[in-house]
Amino acid sequence: MLIRRSSMYALHAVAILAARPGVYHSSEEIRELSGIPGNYLAKILGHLRRAGIVEGRKGWGGGFRVPEEALSRPIRDILDVVEGDAMEAVDGCLFGFPSCDEEHPCPLHRYWEEIGKVYRRMLDETTIGDLGRFQPRQP
């Protein structure tokens, strides 16, 4: 898989929050909608909070929310939180050849380069707001 399972979780959780920006959702609520294991989800949300992507509030009526201002951020920001650097998943030669470049491409270079481009576009063109607009609302 190109991204970690944790990243899938992070994207999914933020998608749920972004469907109602500014509204607090308990992690329990997110767990029910997403099926992500509860305690692990809490940990991921904690990372997202420290990165400023979501906000947390304790106590009655609390939970997590994504503030309006965050809606325009690209989802690359989400992946960077979990993966460290999202793009490193896709750079470098598939063989590990240090000498592989445009002038001396390995047999997979063109394909891999193309995959990297689409991947980068996916991360940069898609915003958190876009995630919120899609709601499977799984029954």
Place this chain on the structure above:
Amino acid sequence: MLIRRSSMYALHAVAILAARPGVYHSSEEIRELSGIPGNYLAKILGHLRRAGIVEGRKGWGGGFRVPEEALSRPIRDILDVVEGDAMEAVDGCLFGFPSCDEEHPCPLHRYWEEIGKVYRRMLDETTIGDLGRFQPRQP
């Protein structure tokens, strides 16, 4: 990473063998050319051998080789050995939404689909012979 490190190793090792089809190379020789940890390499070559991609021979003058007939096989065969099913790395929704399809695409669906297509083409269009034609012969 889209593929495992083991798959990188497998591709690299086969590339070295395919540069001189039919000729036996000791795993020690491959280790020197590739930098893959020796014992682990031996294990991977064993898997490739059981899958019929390379041939092994014991004793003096022995080693591994890729037979002429194997040169036309797609590299998908190599990845399938290590990954189980190479394409499963790239199918399914990035969110894990079971409901995500052409009619109800998630926000990343188009990108991910495109990546899958290029990936599939890479595996099917590239042959073991192609790998052999590229030799970095790192100094």
Place this chain on the structure above:
DNA sequence: AGATCAGGAGACCAGCATATCCCCTGAGTC
């Protein structure tokens, strides 16, 4: 036949990602 070379096969180990548990803290309600 005996030495040596090189693969074959299995147990074993380490690090990381995933997942779980428990206790603490702060914000509300009554």
Place this chain on the structure above:
DNA sequence: GACTCAGGGGATATGCTGGTCTCCTGATCT
């Protein structure tokens, strides 16, 4: 102020992947 709700944070399992080690088997050379 007492109670409860929900996040915060750290310690602790678990499983997989990558990597190491050891011993065995078969082929060739002398």
